Amino acid sequence: MRSFHMFIRGIILAGYALLLIKLLLTSQLANYVSPKMHPFIYFALFVLLILGGMQIWRSGTNTSECHCHCDGEHPMPKTPAATVFIYSLFLLPLMIGLMLSNHVLDSSVASKRGVQFGAQPLAERSNSPIQTEEKDLLEEYLRDPEGYMKKVDERVNEILQEDNSAVQSKEKEKEQLKKDLIGTDKIVVTDEKYISTITMINEHLEQLIGKKVEITGFVFREKDFPSNQLVVARFGVTCCIADASVYGMLVKGENVAKLKDDTWIKVTGTIQQTTYRQSIIPVIEQPVIEMIEVPDRPYVYEEY
Amino acid sequence: MENAVKQIGKDVVGAALFGGILLLFLFGDRLIDPSSIPKEVLNVSTLFLSIILEAIPFILLGVFASVLIQTFISEDTLKRFIPKHPILALVPAAIVGAFLPICECAIVPVVRRLVLKGMPLHLGIVIMVTAPILNPVVFASTYYAFQTNMDVVYARMGLAFVASIVIGAIIYFLFRTSLPLKKRHHSHEHHHHSKNRWLETLSHASDEFFDVGRYLIVGALVASVFQAGFDRTTLLEIGGDQAVAPAIMMGLAYILSLCSEADAFVASSFGSTFTIGSLVAFLVYGPMIDLKNTFMLFAYFKPKFVVAFIFVVTVVIYGSIILLQLLNIL
Secondary structure (H helix, E strand, C coil): CCCHHHHHHHHHHHHHHHHHHHHHHHHCHHHCCCCHHHHHHHHHHHHHHHHHHHHHHHHHCCCCHCCCCCCCCCCCCCHHHHHHHHHHHHHHHHHHHHHHCCCCHHHHHHHHHHCCCCCCCCCCCCCCHHHHHHHHHHHHHHHHHHHHHHHHHHHHHHHHHHHHHHHHHHHHHHHHHHHHHHHHHHCCCCCCCHHHHHHHHHHHHHHCCEEEEEEEEEEEECCCCCCCEEEEEEEEEEHHHHHHEEEEEEEEEEHHHHCCCCCCEEEEEEEEEEECCCCCEEEEEECCCCCCCCCCCCCCEECC | CCHHHHHHHHHHHHHHHHHHHHHHHHHHHHHCHHHHHHHHHHHHHHHHHHHHHHHHHHHHHHHHHHHHHHHHCHHHHHHHCCCCCCCHHHHHHHHHHCCCCCHHHHHHHHHHHHCCCCHHHHHHHHHHHCCCCCCCCHHHHHHHHCCHHHHHHHHHHHHHHHHHHHHHHHHHHHHHCCCCCCCCCCCCCCCCHHHHHHHEEEEEEEHHHHHHHHHHHHHHHHHHHCCCCCCCCHHHCCCCCCCHHHHHHHHHHHHHCCCHHHHHHHHHCCCCCHHHHHHHHHHHHHCCCCCCHHHHHHHHCCCHHHHHHHHHHHHHHHHHHHHHCCCCCC
């Protein structure tokens, strides 16, 4: 009986390996998992092949004497119904992956997550943080001057450590991007810098008003939009698409009313500002709309 | 004779399964017209598969770490490293958790193995709740998501450390030295023939993958239904309330079951409307316990323990957030 389970498990493991191979070959893996995490997927593929191969091979040999005392810890399903149920569970993701890997999350998911017009500023705090902090520090120093100085040293070291090269180069990149945006007449929002560009346009809106902008994405509308408004949006992914947030820019124009949700478009227009839900956000006006095919990489990825 | 027939029957089942998978591998995407399937089903299955694919490498890592501990660390060695005093040992346990670069999927099998090997339960729990938060990758992603507000980053790390010790202490007083693990375990060491040792290790790894995998799959399925169906925009209006917001965000962290590496970006998308305290609650509570992990815990621990654990974590995190808000720290 045990060798039968080994055989089936070996086949399922091999099946998962095949699924990963297929997603890699068709470059659809990025539709599920961010490219940053792909090395882990390669690792998993390697392990699944070894485990699967070993299980299939060992199920064919006589293994009864090796399993002297291990069975108690990993009990096998007892009834045929339990067996079928448990292995069906493992087959479910396999079948979804092998049959439905073309699907891209659509605007119905986007509308439940809410769109972000750039990374959000944080809500105001009720108290004044700096003052309380200073008061606390003073009290602490009066109580225990030596301990306090030691703490300060630790804190300085901490800050020095954080201030490492990765963070610095990130800051430089941001400065560079800001310069690029202010220096150019036409901002092209690329897939690689989608989130940072949108965030930057939002942060430095006043300096960018009147510039041309080009951006691609799918059509999405919030419930409270009038007919001449839509968002051209993308899902921004950190690790896997379950953690995706929606990033996009508002588009205003009479020619957008007839566009259906989830249509992929390339929008070229002029950056202006508007007020939406009590905050000032960028809007693309006088849009020129071009319908496009779903891109090979429909998602964009966090850039840290 | 009867055995031979049975054997042939099983070979046929296996071969059919393999043939079916191969067929899907080659032609799977041409068998069904996706437009004939409701969008909601497609969205749920896509999210479901992405959670599974993301988790598999880390489950495998956790399973391997677990079988390596099983094979190479003896119970005596482990005992020598653990301080005798149950309460004083909490702090070193939290530090160990901080040094283990393991996230929430991988840590469950590792902790279960450590507990089987004789580590006191409450110390294992401390490691389980600190490891997914106090690690460099999570620090980096939280930093990038909250660059404008470092308070969130420090509060997340600091609260995780302190709360884990409190949680460990409460678990100790509730369960003492009892072992609420689900399956009976053997106190004796395995004595395998040396030539089989590596094969046995691999075999254990495979068995453990299937043990925990079925719970992961159910957890991921439920989480993906919430992911696709739950309208987060309805939450935005209640984000400013000091008492309600943290509870809402903890509930959200629980059902979304995000990886601790990625949750900071989702939290920051709530940043403009939700209180800082509630964002920290989201960032600390989610990695400690969520829907996906609840199912994985059910694979190893007795239901009574899982329920008690969730209750303790919930009360401690919510309580500390409220306290920090009252003290004007958050």
